[in-house]
Amino acid sequence: MANKITLNMITQRSVEEGVAMEKGKTTPEYFEACSIIEMHDDDVKALGLVPNQLVRVTSECGSVVVKVVKGRQGLYPGLAFMPQGVWANQIVPPRTQATGEPQYSGFPVTVEPANGERRKSALELVQGAVGMWRGDQ
Amino acid sequence: MPKKIENVGCPYCGVCCDDLVVTVSDDGKKILEVENACAIGNQIFHHATGSERVTRPRLRQPDGTYKEISYDEAIDYAARVLYNAKKPLIYGFGSTNCEGMAAAAKVAEKAGAVLDNCASICHGSSFLAIFDNGYPSCTLGETKNRADVVVYWGANPAHAHPRHMSRYSIFPRGFFTGKGQKSRKIIVVDPRHTDTAQVADIYLQVKQGHDYELFNAFRTALRGHEIPEEVAGIKREKILEVAEIMKKARFGTIFYGMGLCHSDGRNHNVDIAISLTRDLNDYTKWTIMAMRGHYNIAGPGVVWSWQYGFPYCLDLTKDVAHMNPGETSSIDLAMRDEVDAFFNVATDAAAHFPIEAVKHLRKHPWITIDPNICMASEISDLHIPVGIVGVEVPGIVYRMDNVPIQYRKVIDPPEGVISDEELFERIYKRLCELEAEEAAKGKAKTTPVGVHAEE
Numbered sequence: 001m002a003n004k005i006t007l008n009m010i011t012q013r014s015v016e017e018g019v020a021m022e023k024g025k026t027t028p029e030y031f032e033a034c035s036i037i038e039m040h041d042d043d044v045k046a047l048g049l050v051p052n053q054l055v056r057v058t059s060e061c062g063s064v065v066v067k068v069v070k071g072r073q074g075l076y077p078g079l080a081f082m083p084q085g086v087w088a089n090q091i092v093p094p095r096t097q098a099t100g101e102p103q104y105s106g107f108p109v110t111v112e113p114a115n116g117e118r119r120k121s122a123l124e125l126v127q128g129a130v131g132m133w134r135g136d137q
Numbered sequence: 138m139p140k141k142i143e144n145v146g147c148p149y150c151g152v153c154c155d156d157l158v159v160t161v162s163d164d165g166k167k168i169l170e171v172e173n174a175c176a177i178g179n180q181i182f183h184h185a186t187g188s189e190r191v192t193r194p195r196l197r198q199p200d201g202t203y204k205e206i207s208y209d210e211a212i213d214y215a216a217r218v219l220y221n222a223k224k225p226l227i228y229g230f231g232s233t234n235c236e237g238m239a240a241a242a243k244v245a246e247k248a249g250a251v252l253d254n255c256a257s258i259c260h261g262s263s264f265l266a267i268f269d270n271g272y273p274s275c276t277l278g279e280t281k282n283r284a285d286v287v288v289y290w291g292a293n294p295a296h297a298h299p300r301h302m303s304r305y306s307i308f309p310r311g312f313f314t315g316k317g318q319k320s321r322k323i324i325v326v327d328p329r330h331t332d333t334a335q336v337a338d339i340y341l342q343v344k345q346g347h348d349y350e351l352f353n354a355f356r357t358a359l360r361g362h363e364i365p366e367e368v369a370g371i372k373r374e375k376i377l378e379v380a381e382i383m384k385k386a387r388f389g390t391i392f393y394g395m396g397l398c399h400s401d402g403r404n405h406n407v408d409i410a411i412s413l414t415r416d417l418n419d420y421t422k423w424t425i426m427a428m429r430g431h432y433n434i435a436g437p438g439v440v441w442s443w444q445y446g447f448p449y450c451l452d453l454t455k456d457v458a459h460m461n462p463g464e465t466s467s468i469d470l471a472m473r474d475e476v477d478a479f480f481n482v483a484t485d486a487a488a489h490f491p492i493e494a495v496k497h498l499r500k501h502p503w504i505t506i507d508p509n510i511c512m513a514s515e516i517s518d519l520h521i522p523v524g525i526v527g528v529e530v531p532g533i534v535y536r537m538d539n540v541p542i543q544y545r546k547v548i549d550p551p552e553g554v555i556s557d558e559e560l561f562e563r564i565y566k567r568l569c570e571l572e573a574e575e576a577a578k579g580k581a582k583t584t585p586v587g588v589h590a591e592e
């Protein structure tokens with residue numbers, strides 16, 4: 001059982017993300033729809049995880065805690081998916097290959113169990129990143 | 138009596154469904170029912186009259202909280218930010234009407250700003266490829282009425298454009314496709330077995346990031362040359378089988394999305410897809426179409442091309458417009474710290490830009506113009522709410538195939554809330570006033586009486 005694996009990450013749409021976003025980015029629906037990662041069963045097993053556990057996902061430029069869920073849309077081993085949005089964009093590399101487009105899909109990440117860590121809300125992540133987070137008041 | 142309004146347009150995705158039926162309450166203030174829309178479209182209309190709408194501009198105070206101010210004060214603030222900035226960036230526009238985009242361009246030109254839209258992080262790759270290689274496309278009606286082979290390559294309409302398949306590409310019975318789905322072969326190419334792949338006749342599970350090789354194999358096979366036993370995870374026989382189906386089609390359309398634009402190679406994945414489409418036209422009729430995201434993200438491309446000759450990444454800081462996406466795109470400018478003010482318009486850059494880019498942009502004044510509370514509004518210095526296009530504000534929008542559609546208004550915006558177009562017209566006016574004030578002052582300072590005579 002490994003305590004860390006490297007996967008190839010893609011970030012794309014999901015209909016749950018679309019509906020939740022229109023409800024509002026500060027709603028619980030958006031939180032549940034977007035603070036997740038989908039991986040192949042083999043990779044989940046390799047980490048000794050079961051669905052609904054939290055993991056820390058780290059790329060060349062950032063790190064975020066999300067929940068492992070079993071996706072309906074099948075991945076092959078080694079490929080991971082996160083819905084586009086606040087959590088995915090904590091780790092999307094901004095490099096554009098001189099086209100203006102960040103590397104939203106196809107970047108390496110490491111995934112490891114998030115021991116005792118929690119998922120942060122969208123507001124905490126974004127406001128925290130720019131020094132505007134004032135806690136949960 | 139509640140009133141039923143027909144032929145309403147949906148302000149979410151590039152399918153631009155214009156067959157919605159919306160029932161509004163007696164007083165015309167509340168949306169009671171939305172028919173024909175998908176789950177996402179439904180949510181937009183119901184959210185519009187929700188209690189959490191912001192109805193006045195909000196200015197950040199020194200203690201970090203927001204305070205409501207008047208539209209006049211907000212417009213003055215926005216104009217001053219633009220006036221004082223050396224190189225402001227005005228970005229967004231996926232979700233507003235063409236009238237708003239034209240008015241914003243006027244402001245950008247006057248302010249000497251960089252003007253960019255969400256294509257920059259979406260189908261901008263497509264524009265780059267189209268500049269290189271052309272765009273053999275069609276309208277959605279042609280696909281509906283003629284296509285017997287449909288390819289979704291790196292696109293997942295089941296999630297991103299929920300009614301695309303039922304309105305235009307798979308299920309509808311068109312003029313020459315009377316048997317609906319039975320008259321068409323559906324091919325899906327994607328590294329994930331998506332919900333779109335579920336309805337495909339043939340699914341190719343390409344290795345992520347290797348689409349270019351697969352396109353190459355198709356082009357090589359079509360020209361009758363040998364290809365390796367396996368390319369990008371797909372077996373030779375499968376490639377030959379699909380190539381044959383494509384060759385024998387009566388009319389085919391390739392719909393493609395972020396699988397190509399966001400992966401390694403970006404525009405080159407798209408330009409080889411266009412090359413394949415062109416090759417196929419040696420045998421039969423093939424077209425290609427970008428699955429544009431927001432309902433009016435094709436709009437700024439059209440409006441600004443007409444105004445300046447360029448669809449996106451417009452540098453208006455000099456007398457002539459200039460465009461070079463690797464240099465003048467929002468993300469590249471942000472990462473190189475080349476802009477000193479940011480206007481987030483009808484989009485949410487704080488949620489959808491990589492966080493590194495957000496951190497750079499937030500070092501400078503940040504103004505959000507958007508109907509809703511979003512991540513951008515929550516890190517702004519100033520948030521100016523506007524009416525929701527397609528719900529409270531009518532106007533022209535361009536569908537993913539560049540067909541313009543007139544969107545209707547179904548209810549009034551909350552009392553006092555103005556449209557993007559009116560807001561930008563007023564910012565423009567205020568900018569002109571500031572310029573005139575400065576010019577009047579400047580003249581007095583630099584040309585005292587008598588100076589001219591001695592020159």
Ligand code: SF4
Binds near residue numbers: 147154179
């Ligand atoms: S498919 Fe797109 S345009 Fe049509 S109702 Fe759904 S979100 Fe709206």
